Each structure stands twice: as structure tokens, then as C-alpha cells.
Amino acid sequence: MSITTTHLIRAAGVSAVVAGLLFCGVQINHPPVDLAFVSTTEFAIRQTMKICFTLLSLIGITGMYLSQVRKAGALGLIGYLILGAGFIGMLTLEVAALVILPAIVHTSPDYVSAAIGVALGGRAAIDVGLLSVLNSFVGITYMAGGLVFGIALFRANVLARWASIMLAVATPLSILIPFLPFINQRLFAVPTGLALIALGSSLWLTFRSQDAVAESRSLPEPAVAR
Incomplete structure (x- = not known):
């Protein structure tokens, strides 16, 4: 099978679906993040799932954008x-959380506690360097980017519009997480995960149909009996 642009975009759709499943799945029965949890195997597994989620999401949104560059316009970019x-x-x-925190949890518990507090939207009791800045950067770009990109996808009208709306609404709502009980914080990730699943499925199905049309046009004309 030859690799085509359509195949790559469909693969990006699959990546978005898997990313959404991971984002929803990692929230299930997630224990409170504390010093005891950081040193467990479960922490390492869940962090690995989150890393895969970010990578696959990046691939997924890249495919979504490239599939509709002209229609998405400057807002999409x-x-x-x-x-x-x-x-x-x-x-x-x-x-960083996967590689660094478990290695220093016993020698620098105060730093790890402060880092966890920052990651959960609180204030650090001690200086954690640029970690606070990076965490704020991630929060702002994730919420603003999800809003703008979701609106651009809705306007382009190539993928499922209801899923575009869900992405545009769910990501900015993350700003409420620091003010909610822990159990509710985890539930807030589900709409974003579902939006990625729906958008990825829509991307795959859209380009699957286009690929089928292209293949049918490339088939030789049947011989006419004489």
C-alpha cells in the first residue's frame, strides 16, 4: 500500500480517537496525587498514558488542521x-513528572509537594523555579487554543460541528478545576476526551469516503462486449 496524504490524515484521525480514549481512561479511579502516590507503579503507568495522550493529540489536531487549511483560514492556524x-x-x-518526581520524592519531599500543588492549580509553598510559569503557560494555551481551534473547526464545517463546539466549550471550562472537589476535577476531562474521539472519528470517516471515491475513479472502465 502506498502512503498518501489521505492515509496520513486518516491515521491522524485514529490518533485523536486513541488520545481521547486515553484522556477519559486515565481519569477512572484516579487516586489523589500526593507523595505516597508519586512513588508507585500506578503513578508511572498513568503518567505514561498522559504522555501518550499529549503526543497523539498533537498528531490528531495536526491532521485536523491540514485536512482543511483553506477553509479554516487564519483563525484555524x-x-x-x-x-x-x-x-x-x-x-x-x-x-518531567514521570522522570524527576519519583527520583526525588524521598530526598526532596517539600519540592515534590510544592510541584504537585502547582500542577493542581494551587500556589507553591516553596520556590519551584520556572515550573509555575510553565504550568501557567500550559493552562492558558490549552484553554485558549481549544476555544479558538474549536471555533475554527466549526466555521470550516468539514468535521462534526457538534464535536467542534464541545472542544471549544470543554477546554476553557478547565479554568474551574482549581475551585472544584477532586472527584469533579477528573470529570472535567471527559468532555474534552469525547470531543477528540468524535473529531478523530469524523476525520477518519470523511477521508475514508474521499479515498473510496478516488479509488473508484481510478478503476479501469469495464470492457464492452461486441
Whole structure:
């Protein structure tokens, strides 16, 4: 099978679906994040799922944007760049949490506690360096990028419009997370995950049908009996 642009965009759709499933799945029975949890195998597994989520989401939104560059226009480009920056920043945070925090949890528990507090939207009791700045950057770009990109997808009208609206609404609502009980914080991730699943499915189905039309046109004409 030859690799075509259509195949790559459909693969991006699959990536978005898997990303959404991971984002929803990682929230299930998620224990409170504290010093005891950081040193467990479950923490490592969940962090790995979050890292895969950010990578696959970045691939997914790239396919969504490239599938409708002209229709999305300047708003689509701006939304894609902002949301993409948010996912890259999120990837940096999740990798750092997986690699660094378990290694220093016993030697520097105060720093780990402060880092956890910052990640959950609170204030650090001690200086955590640029971690607070990076966390704020991720929050702003994730919420603003999701809003703008969702609106651009809705206006382009290539993928499922209801899923575009869900993305545009769900990501900015993350600003409420620091003010909610822990159990509700986890539920707030579900709409974004469902939006990614729906948009990824719509992307795959849209370009599957286009691929089928292109293949039918390339078939040789049947021989006419004489």
C-alpha cells in the first residue's frame, strides 16, 4: 500500500480517537496525587498514558488542521498553533513528572509537594523555579487554543460541528478545576476526551469516503462486449 496524504490524515484521525480514549481512561479511579502516590507503579503507568495522550493529540489536531487549511483560514492556524503549543508544554510537564518526581520524592519531599500543588492549580509553598510559569503557560494555551481551534473547526464545517463546539466549550471550562472537589476535577476531562474521539472519528470517516471515491475513479472502465 502506498502512503498518501489521505492515509496520513486518516491515521491522524485514529490518533485523536486513541488520545481521547486515553484522556477519559486515565481519569477512572484516579487516586489523589500526593507523595505516597508519586512513588508507585500506578503513578508511572498513568503518567505514561498522559504522555501518550499529549503526543497523539498533537498528531490528531495536526491532521485536523491540514485536512482543511483553506477553509479554516487564519483563525484555524492561530488556534492550531496555540493549542499545539499547549500540548507541547503539557508533554514537557508530564515527562518531567514521570522522570524527576519519583527520583526525588524521598530526598526532596517539600519540592515534590510544592510541584504537585502547582500542577493542581494551587500556589507553591516553596520556590519551584520556572515550573509555575510553565504550568501557567500550559493552562492558558490549552484553554485558549481549544476555544479558538474549536471555533475554527466549526466555521470550516468539514468535521462534526457538534464535536467542534464541545472542544471549544470543554477546554476553557478547565479554568474551574482549581475551585472544584477532586472527584469533579477528573470529570472535567471527559468532555474534552469525547470531543477528540468524535473529531478523530469524523476525520477518519470523511477521508475514508474521499479515498473510496478516488479509488473508484481510478478503476479501469469495464470492457464492452461486441
